[in-house]
Amino acid sequence: MDASAVAFSFLAVMVIGGALGVVVTRNVAHAALFLLLSLASVGGVFILLVAEFLALVQILIYGGAITIVLLFALMLTRAEEFTNVRDNPQWAVAAVAALSIFGVLGGVILNNKLDTQELAGPSLEELGTELFTNWVIPFEIASLVLLVALIGAIILARAADGDDGQPSDAQDPSSLTDTDGTPGGRS
Amino acid sequence: MELYHVELLSAALFAIGIYGVLARRNSVLILISIELMLNAVNINAVAYSAFLDPGRLVGQVITIFVITVAAAEVGLAMAIILRLYRTMSTANADEADSMKW
Numbered sequence: 001m002d003a004s005a006v007a008f009s010f011l012a013v014m015v016i017g018g019a020l021g022v023v024v025t026r027n028v029a030h031a032a033l034f035l036l037l038s039l040a041s042v043g044g045v046f047i048l049l050v051a052e053f054l055a056l057v058q059i060l061i062y063g064g065a066i067t068i069v070l071l072f073a074l075m076l077t078r079a080e081e082f083t084n085v086r087d088n089p090q091w092a093v094a095a096v097a098a099l100s101i102f103g104v105l106g107g108v109i110l111n112n113k114l115d116t117q118e119l120a121g122p123s124l125e126e127l128g129t130e131l132f133t134n135w136v137i138p139f140e141i142a143s144l145v146l147l148v149a150l151i152g153a154i155i156l157a158r159a160a161d162g163d164d165g166q167p168s169d170a171q172d173p174s175s176l177t178d179t180d181g182t183p184g185g186r187s
Numbered sequence: 188m189e190l191y192h193v194e195l196l197s198a199a200l201f202a203i204g205i206y207g208v209l210a211r212r213n214s215v216l217i218l219i220s221i222e223l224m225l226n227a228v229n230i231n232a233v234a235y236s237a238f239l240d241p242g243r244l245v246g247q248v249i250t251i252f253v254i255t256v257a258a259a260e261v262g263l264a265m266a267i268i269l270r271l272y273r274t275m276s277t278a279n280a281d282e283a284d285s286m287k288w
Binding site for chain 2: 004005008012015016019020022023028031032035038039042045046048049050051053054057058061062065066069070072073074076077085086087088090091093094095097098099101102105106109110113114116117119120121122126127130131135138142145146149150152153154156157
């Protein structure tokens with residue numbers, strides 16, 4: 001085994017282990033941290049696939065932004081079973097579905113090994129030139145999508161008139177007094 | 188490291204994401220599982236780009252757009268989940284069933 005195979009095996013174990021941790025852990029905060037482990041390892045896989053820019057983006061966007069936003073969502077929704085989430089009763093069916101999908105995909109992959117070229121990737125300069133010439137219209141549309149999503153998220157999360165931003169029948173009002181100024185309130 | 192190794196990794200990640208989406212009740216955990224599936228697609232796109240595409244570019248460009256949409260999706264989904272929690276006092280997808288027949 002050459003060095004890249006060793007590195008890939010290590011990263012694959014981290015990706016799969018992190019993903020399994022995400023779906024089996026009973027603690028929602030641990031699930032978000034397992035997600036961080038898995039996504040950072042995916043960034044490592046990108047480096048092995050000669051996509052350095054994407055590896056950076058992966059760590060920044062997923063590792064930095066998305067994991068933090070998810071942790072915020074977990075804290076603001078205060079799952080009462082925060083450290084002991086229960087799954088659906090149909091988790092066994094879900095496991096069968098997931099395993100059959102993996103079986104079908106794996107069978108197809110192993111029976112259709114494609115003729116590959118030597119591993120290579122574009123330079124950052126080539127990627128940027130391509131993005132701002134042939135793909136410039138999708139790029140601008142993507143920026144519009146982000147803008148609309150941000151505005152929509154603000155409007156959705158803002159408290160409506162007469163809504164104090166708290167759950168309508170919160171059981172323990174004293175524990176909720178410190179949440180003024182969260183996205184529920186106006187600031 | 189061959190192409191099919193990366194494909195198998197991607198397929199496994201996608202299957203785990205499917206399991207998470209189907210088996211979890213908390214909507215934030217469902218969202219996290221969707222992120223896993225999006226990452227499986229990203230791995231596949233980058234692998235095909237690096238191993239097969241003569242220009243080596245298209246898969247990476249597509250992946251950039253997928254990451255963009257994933258970021259927008261997480262922001263919107265968090266707003267929807269907060270709204271759901273405020274109206275229904277729960278973040279569990281199976282308890283928000285007021286439209287159920």
